[in-house]
Amino acid sequence: MGSEARRRSRERLRQQREKDQRAAARKRGLTVALIAVGVVALVVGVGYVILNLDSSGADYDGGLAPQTLQADGSVVMAEPGAQAPVVEVYADYQCPACRQFELLNGDLLQEKAALGEAIVQFRPVSIFARQPEPISGNSLRAGAAARAAADHGVFVQYNDLLFENQPTEGSEGFTPQQLKELFAETDAPEGAAAGFDERVDAEAETVDRFTGEFLPALTADAVEEFGQDEVAAMPLTDLLDWGADNGHDPSFLEGTYTGETIEATGNAYTRYSGENAFRATPSVYINGELLDNTTTMTVRGLRGAIDDAAPGEVETEPLTDGGGTD
Secondary structure, three states, X not given: OOHHHHHHHHHHHHHHHHHHHHHHHHHHOOHHHHHHHHHHHHHHHHHHHHHHHHHOOOOOOOOOOOEEEEOOOOEEEXXXXXXXXXXXXXXXXXXXXXXXHHHHHHHHHHHHHHOXXXXXXXXXXXXXXXXXXXXXXXXXXXXXXXXXXXXXXXXXXXXXXXXXXXXXXXXXXXXXXXXXHHHHOOOOOOOHHHHHHHHHHHHHHHHHHHHHHHHHHHHHHHHHHHOHHHHHHOOHHHHHHHHHOOOOOOHHHOOOHHHHHHHHHHHHHHHOOHHHOOOOOOEEEEOOEEOOHHHHOOHHHHHHHHHHOOOOOOOOOEOOOOOOOO
């Protein structure tokens, strides 16, 4: 989505943010009471997840459905001609809940796709791009590396490896060297590592510039103009658009997978509204409808939602040069 389209959506997003903020204000009054309840709910929730493992696609060791890189950087995993629900997965590689989702339901999605019972569209994003280092850098480097892996047809395997090796939140990780070593564990074509490694190094330089110099200066000027609360509520892509007109040129992101990941995140915020609004990761949609957390984070729930859904259609197009296509 281009900057003009995002500008047209801002008024709708502003209204939704105000609604969300009013709801959040009401909820803050209940925080103290909910702390005690939350402890109990955590214990019950863990037990519920464990109980659901027996009905999972966990331990699926069959072949993967073909994976096709899309023009927007997402990846579709599906059997040719499959008539099945479209399951879209928005995830950030630094997000602990996303790791939990992947470890719990990753095999189920692979199994469903291989059986022709689901069309799975992976949509990596970076909701942590504006967090302090090292969280922001970890998120962006991993997102860019996953996109680079898609160029060589091994996105799904690399996606699994990233979540299996996710750094503890707040600790430095997903270094260029580690990202290269994880790629070597995939079954990428012979000779692919050289191109992948070169791309990872270039993206790491872009991420360092973005998190170390560019974003702090841009944010400081935006806060002076709009105030902390309004800037915090802005999608990063809106902040970049404002910066482009106010002395902060983001053109160094053009043509990079770091920039593509940031753009994908902004598109998620503008694509959905109302009850389907994108707010956090993991967010899982079936045929454009957002699943609730209980359904998303339980195997039985996700399997049932897929089985109950009608066939859907992928709204993106494959990358025209065929890159990343099995």
